[in-house]
Amino acid sequence: MxxxxxxxxxxxxxxxxxxxxxxxxxxxxTPSLDEAGFAPFPVHPAxxxxxxxxxxxxxxQRQMEPWQRLGTYAAGLxxxxxxxxxxxxxxxxxxxxxxxGGERDIALDEAVGAELAGLPAEAAGRLLNERLAxxxxxxxxxxxxxxxxxxNISIVHGVIGSSRTFMGEESAAADAVRIARAxxxxxxxxxxxxxxxxxxxxxxxxxxxxxxxxxxEGPWQPLSGRAEGGRPAMVLGTAAAFLVLxxxxxxKARGAKGLARLTDVVSGAARRRGGGGEIAxxxxxxxxxxxxxxxxxxxxxxxxxxxxxxxxxxEEEFLASLAAPHIPSRAVAIRRTAGLLGHSVEAAFPANIAxxxxxxxxxxxxxxxxxxxxxxxxxxxxxxxxxxxxxRGEALALLDRIPESENAR
Amino acid sequence: xxxxxxxxxxxxLVAVTGLGIVTPLGWGVADNWAALxxxxxxxxxxxxFPTEHLRTTIAGTVDLPNEAPGDVVSAPQRVETMAAFxxxxxxxxxxxxxxxxxxGPLFLGMPPVEFEWPQRxxxxxxAGAAPGYGGIVAAxxxxxxxxxxxxxxxxxxxxxxxxxxxxxxxxxxxACATGxxxxxxxxxxxxxxxxxxxxxxxADGSVNPEALIRFxxxxxxxxxxxxxxxxxxxxxxxxDGFVMAEGAGALVLESLAAARARGARxxxxxxxxxxxADSFHRTRSNPDGGAIIGAMRNALADAGxxxxxxxxxxxxxxxTPENDKMETLGMRAVFGEAAPPISSNKSMIGHTLSAAGAxxxxxxxxxxxxxxxxxxxxxxxxxxxxxxxxxxNVARDASVRHVLSSSFGFGGQNVCLVLGAPPx
Numbered sequence: 001m002x003x004x005x006x007x008x009x010x011x012x013x014x015x016x017x018x019x020x021x022x023x024x025x026x027x028x029x030t031p032s033l034d035e036a037g038f039a040p041f042p043v044h045p046a047x048x049x050x051x052x053x054x055x056x057x058x059x060x061q062r063q064m065e066p067w068q069r070l071g072t073y074a075a076g077l078x079x080x081x082x083x084x085x086x087x088x089x090x091x092x093x094x095x096x097x098x099x100x101g102g103e104r105d106i107a108l109d110e111a112v113g114a115e116l117a118g119l120p121a122e123a124a125g126r127l128l129n130e131r132l133a134x135x136x137x138x139x140x141x142x143x144x145x146x147x148x149x150x151x152n153i154s155i156v157h158g159v160i161g162s163s164r165t166f167m168g169e170e171s172a173a174a175d176a177v178r179i180a181r182a183x184x185x186x187x188x189x190x191x192x193x194x195x196x197x198x199x200x201x202x203x204x205x206x207x208x209x210x211x212x213x214x215x216x217e218g219p220w221q222p223l224s225g226r227a228e229g230g231r232p233a234m235v236l237g238t239a240a241a242f243l244v245l246x247x248x249x250x251x252k253a254r255g256a257k258g259l260a261r262l263t264d265v266v267s268g269a270a271r272r273r274g275g276g277g278e279i280a281x282x283x284x285x286x287x288x289x290x291x292x293x294x295x296x297x298x299x300x301x302x303x304x305x306x307x308x309x310x311x312x313x314x315e316e317e318f319l320a321s322l323a324a325p326h327i328p329s330r331a332v333a334i335r336r337t338a339g340l341l342g343h344s345v346e347a348a349f350p351a352n353i354a355x356x357x358x359x360x361x362x363x364x365x366x367x368x369x370x371x372x373x374x375x376x377x378x379x380x381x382x383x384x385x386x387x388x389x390x391x392r393g394e395a396l397a398l399l400d401r402i403p404e405s406e407n408a409r
Numbered sequence: 410x411x412x413x414x415x416x417x418x419x420x421x422l423v424a425v426t427g428l429g430i431v432t433p434l435g436w437g438v439a440d441n442w443a444a445l446x447x448x449x450x451x452x453x454x455x456x457x458f459p460t461e462h463l464r465t466t467i468a469g470t471v472d473l474p475n476e477a478p479g480d481v482v483s484a485p486q487r488v489e490t491m492a493a494f495x496x497x498x499x500x501x502x503x504x505x506x507x508x509x510x511x512x513g514p515l516f517l518g519m520p521p522v523e524f525e526w527p528q529r530x531x532x533x534x535x536a537g538a539a540p541g542y543g544g545i546v547a548a549x550x551x552x553x554x555x556x557x558x559x560x561x562x563x564x565x566x567x568x569x570x571x572x573x574x575x576x577x578x579x580x581x582x583x584a585c586a587t588g589x590x591x592x593x594x595x596x597x598x599x600x601x602x603x604x605x606x607x608x609x610x611x612a613d614g615s616v617n618p619e620a621l622i623r624f625x626x627x628x629x630x631x632x633x634x635x636x637x638x639x640x641x642x643x644x645x646x647x648x649d650g651f652v653m654a655e656g657a658g659a660l661v662l663e664s665l666a667a668a669r670a671r672g673a674r675x676x677x678x679x680x681x682x683x684x685x686a687d688s689f690h691r692t693r694s695n696p697d698g699g700a701i702i703g704a705m706r707n708a709l710a711d712a713g714x715x716x717x718x719x720x721x722x723x724x725x726x727x728x729t730p731e732n733d734k735m736e737t738l739g740m741r742a743v744f745g746e747a748a749p750p751i752s753s754n755k756s757m758i759g760h761t762l763s764a765a766g767a768x769x770x771x772x773x774x775x776x777x778x779x780x781x782x783x784x785x786x787x788x789x790x791x792x793x794x795x796x797x798x799x800x801x802n803v804a805r806d807a808s809v810r811h812v813l814s815s816s817f818g819f820g821g822q823n824v825c826l827v828l829g830a831p832p833x
Contacts, residue, residue, distance in 0.1 A: 063691060069445060082765055095686065099582070100561065101521050109487055109529065109543045116526075117533040117540070121479070125459035125618070132622045141623040142691050142819070146521040146561075149583045153818030154688045160700070163686035164590055164820045167521060167580045168562030176577050179594070186601050203542035207524060207532075208559060211552035269577040391557070392566050393577050 001185045005258035005402065007251045008036050008082025008244035009354040010074040010195070013341050014237055016045035018191055019076065019358050026366040027356075032341050033220050034201060040217040041210075043200040044237035044342035049073055060156050065103035065143040071197030074240035075153045078193060082244035083256050087158055094161040094189045095150055096180040098173035098196035098346040102144035104204045108135045149197065170306075171267065171393030172196070173349040178265035178395070190250035196241030197344035209236065214308030214390050221340030223307055224372035233307030234390060237342015241351035248406070258407055260357040260383070260399040263293050267387075267395040279314035282394045283386070286323060290384070290398050297381030299330040300365040302352045305336055306343040308390035315388045322384070323374065333365055333375025337382050340369050349387035353397050356383035360401045413832065416680070417713030420600040423679040424668040424831070426662030427503030428771045429495035432758040433469035433654055437498060442775050444757070445783045446804040450638035451758050452652050458618055465630040467637040468616045469654025469759030484640035485522040487614025487655060489564045491764075492517065493817040496572055496610055498776045503661035504619045505606060510573035513606035513663075514598060517565045517580045518591035520615050524559055536648060574608060584818030585725070585745040586684075587611055588743045588766025589657060593660050593682040605667040611767030612657035615688055621653060627692060629729060640788050641760075643726035643753035644733050644799045646790040651727040654759030658767030665832070675831040677774040680811070681712025687821030700823050701739035701815075708813060708825035709743075716744045719827070720809035721782055724799075725817045726753025727760050732817065737795045739815075750807070752785040752800035766824065773828045775810040782807050 011018065014032040015025035035042040051069055054063050054076030061069060079085050084093065110130045116124040142148050146163040154160050162180075166172035173196045180194035199205070209215055214234040216226050226233030243262075251258055264287050270282035301322060305315040323332050337352055344351060360363050360383060367377040380401070387395035430437065433451025434444035444451070452470045456478065460466035473490050476482060504759050506512050529545065536544030549555060557563050565578035583590040588611025595607035606614050624630050631650040633640035642648040660679075668675055685703030688697035709716060725736055740748045754772050775780060781804050788801035814826045 099521075100521050104523075106542060110642070112526075112541045113529055113533040117530050122459060124530065126461045129459065129462040129618055129622070132619055133464075133625070136619075136622060136626060138623075139625040142629060144521075144586065144623075145820065147584050147818070147820045148691065150583075151691055151822070152685045154821050155691065158688050160688050160821075162684045163583065163820075164594070165582050165822075167519070167582055168565060168578075169560060171562055171577050172580070175577055179579075179597075181604070182601060183597070188597070203546065204523075206546050207542065207549060208556065209555075210546045212556035212560075213551070213553065247521040258504060267577045269566065273570075274666040342438075388505060389562075391560060392562055395577075 001119045002187060003248035004181050004262045005183050005246050005248045005251050006243050006244045006260050006262055007258055008078045008084060009357055010076065010078030010081060010242040011351060011354045012070060012074045013239040013351065014047060016047050017372045026369065029340060029369060033219060035219060037201060038206060041206055041215055042220045042235050045201050046070060046238045047251045055255040062140055063142060064152055065197045066341055067102050067197055068143060068149045070199060070240045072152045072156050072400060074197060075193060075242045076157055078242035078244050079157055084244055090158040090259050092161045093159045094180065094183065094192040095159045095163045096176040096192065096194045097150040097155060097165045098176040099146040099149050099165045099167060100346050101146055103202060105140055106203055129407045161189060169345050170348060170387055170389035171175045173346045174267045174387045174393065174395030177350060177353065178267055181262050181265055184245055184247050190238040191246045193242055195350040197240035198222055198238060198344040200236035200238045200342055212293060212391060216307060222370050223336050224370050227312050230313050231310050232309050237344045239341060239344035239347040239351045241354045243345050243350055243353060259361040263398040263400045264290055265397045266290060269393050272392060276310060277396060279311055279388060280317040283318040283388060286394060286396045290396060293398055294332055295382055298361065299409050300359060300380035300383045301332065301334045302356050302383060303334060303386045304338060304348045304352045305388060305392045306338055311388050311390055315386060331375065335366055335373050336370040349395060352385045356399045359398055364366055422665040423596050423599050424663050424665040425660050425677045425679055425774055426663050426668050426673045426675060427499035428676060428774060429498030429659040430768060430771045431471060431491045431494050432656035432761060432768060433471055434758055436494060445754065446773065446800060448784050448786045448804065449757060450786060452637045454637055457616065462623045462634050463621060465621060466634045466719055467640055467652060469615050469652060471655040480594045481527045483558060484520060484524050484614050484617065485558050485564050488519050488612045489567060491612045491614060491657035492568055492612035493571065495657040496608060499659040499661045505661060511608060512575065513604040513608065514576045515565060515569050515574040515578040515580060516591040516595045516607060516609045517568060518587035518611035518763050518767060519564055519580055520613050521582055522559055525617055526619065528555060542656055542733040548809055549568060581747045582763060583822035584820050585762060586766055586816035586824040587763035587819040588768060589816040589824035591767060592660060592679065592770055592826060593824060596679050596682055599662060599664050604662040608659060608661050609767060610657060610659040611764040613761050613763040614655045615762060616653055616655055624653060631728065641728050641756050642787040643724065643728040643756050644786055644792060644795050645788050646730045648730060648733060650729050652759035654761045656761040656764045656768055658764055658771045660770060672776060677831055678829040680829045681708045681827035683707025683711050684824045687823065692819050693731060697737040698735055700821060701735055701817055702742045704823035704825045705739055705743045705813065708827050712827035714827060718811050719749050719813045721749050721776060721812050722751040723769045723812055723814040724751045724753040725815045726755050728755060734794060737797055740797055748797055750782055750798040750800050752783055754783060756786045768813050770826055771829060773814045777809050777812055777830050780806055780808050
């Protein structure tokens with residue numbers, strides 16, 4: 001099995017874009033919020049982006065809605081960060097995207113809903129056909145299709161080695177990164193782009209997530225404050241994160257610097273139907289699989305806990321078990337990112353891996369992001385990223401610092 | 410593992426030990442194969458919802474058992490029901506694991522799902538004086554049933570729970586290549602040694618007004634509404650688009666060594682998978698056919714076979730003017746003048762979209778096993794630009810050892826599979 005490095009990240013969140021913006025913004029600890037537009041649900045909006053930088057053709061931009069644009073933009077940032085913008089290299093770059101659904105036409109939905117709701121079924125059905133046939137924009141279908149984020153990344157950036165789109169909320173992202181990594185480790189390709197995007201400022205997504213009972217209502221508060229007593233505490237956050245994963249030998253051969261080694265990604269799916277505890281148990285089982293790769297040096301944990309319950313309470317149980325590590329002398333620091341950034345579903349796990357890779361390459365773990373965070377900010381050797389799904393699915397990623405000697409340019 | 414259990418790259422050979430299928434032609438392998446080789450069409454007039462104002466009023470719908478006219482059944486419920494049937498059939502043939510425990514992961518190809526108009530209108534009514542999204546989101550409070558139905562991961566999670574598959578179920582979409590991608594991911598997991606068995610499913614149940622209208626707006630659908638059974642005309646001169654259809658296909662895959670060790674009957678081998686994405690356009694292939702040709706060649710190379718080893722091609726063959734022209738170009742580029750016979754199951758079942766790659770992989774294996782090529786029906790007037798042997802109208806006996814099955818999707822996602830006879 002070959003070592004797999006992260007050689008580029010493309011990260012956009014409500015705090016901004018790119019490595020420097022995030023280092024500064026995580027230090028400042030001030031969230032970017034829209035508390036009025038989707039009240040009573042606060043959301044973390046997209047930052048202003050100069051789309052032309054990554055999606056130069058206006059025609060391409062017009063074929064997309066914000067979700068696909070955001071993801072395509074972040075994918076381009078990752079390619080640039082990895083120094084991989086070479087058509088021949090991109091032509092053999094593999095692509096795995098974790099996708100939700102694209103935007104609906106909100107105004108059309110509302111108009112049609114208001115007109116049809118009071119009609120008998122048969123009449124409503126006839127009128128629905130008429131309204132949709134004349135009201136739907138043809139391009140919107142493509143902007144809605146989940147696999148067209150990947151399609152647009154192929155079209156705009158020329159990534160065509162292969163293209164796969166996983167669906168299934170947080171789990172989709174974990175398995176996208178896991179499988180992209182595993183394929184490179186086994187030699188099925190040398191380089192891959194994996195990640196996802198999520199736009200929080202969308203009524204159609206609030207309609208999907210609201211009935212699950214996990215969303216926080218009211219003014220923003222730090223995550224741990226919201227979640228006290230097991231209250232639902234999820235605030236959706238806009239984010240996109242793409243990772244360039246590359247065989248270490250391939251990166252070295254083309255003179256690309258590794259930000260971190262993606263040592264392993266493990267995923268599972270507890271049957272969350274019993275009396276509780278299954279989630280923490282599943283997470284502990286995943287951690288046990290990573291244990292042989294855990295060293296004795298300082299460990300940073302980037303928790304992606306969403307705030308949804310009972311997943312978040314059980315993740316806290318799991319984190320508490322890690323804070324009492326198997327090596328007592330080992331320093332452990334925990335950071336919960338979903339307070340400051342919001343929960344970005346398909347983008348959350350890749351975003352936290354991206355933040356972990358940045359921390360390892362900069363030699364500095366972020367300062368506390370939430371009052372519940374513990375441990376010192378400082379250099380860490382390893383970072384564990386958690387990705388516990390709000391409804392289903394558990395995942396962990398382990399990142400290692402790449403020693404200078406291996407990474408000399 | 411002996412040499413006989415590994416392929417030309419030293420990877421574990423992947424055996425197919427169970428097949429399951431639902432299409433407009435029926436529920437189950439036996440009924441489907443009989444209808445398919447009889448050249449029967451499953452396309453019919455849509456009766457599920459009013460069709461006034463629609464350009465296309467025909468489809469290959471699959472009604473669920475006990476479904477009554479007017480019942481509100483959402484796409485995820487259709488997908489789950491048909492996928493579960495196909496999985497059950499495939500598992501019972503494979504005789505693997507135990508009831509409620511399958512010893513490997515689930516790869517589920519399915520369409521993206523979302524709240525549909527019946528749910529949206531119900532919530533609008535519940536919102537009363539506060540219509541609009543703010544109102545319906547408020548009215549959706551406590552509707553955990555809706556949340557669990559329409560989450561992308563919902564169908565896969567319930568299937569994984571029901572059949573007791575291992576690990577996190579993986580749901581995926583690569584448009585019309587989805588079913589083939591699901592199989593490819595399962596094959597890779599076995600080749601990588603992550604699993605000795607996996608179940609791959611492709612399922613779709615999207616015939617609803619909005620989906621139909623969206624495809625109509627792309628001018629992708631046949632409008633031959635007056636003659637539903639004659640509407641799907643792949644490779645034929647007057648073809649005017651595909652016909653939406655529903656269904657599911659499932660394959661139980663195992664390493665050949667594991668299948669042999671447990672004494673399982675090996676139905677065939679999954680020898681190779683090839684893919685190539687296209688960067689040309691969202692709904693059209695690059696006119697040079699590069700991605701289609703690349704996917705076909707990659708599949709052959711992955712299987713360690715030469716074009717001349719392929720005895721039959723199970724076409725993507727949607728019946729759109731564009732696809733069939735490009736597929737012909739790809740066939741000629743890969744196979745030259747000696748192209749093997751190619752036929753389109755879609756001439757009878759329509760385009761089952763996310764299910765198609767899996768459904769057609771099932772039919773490809775049956776073609777090898779039964780020694781009979783299913784026809785391309787509705788082939789009346791040849792298209793002079795398409796000179797392939799499309800097995801017109803009538804099934805044909807033929808001894809075939811290797812089949813190439815092609816799936817080409819919107820968004821430029823192309824996947825080809827090579828399936829083979831069981832080892833002697």
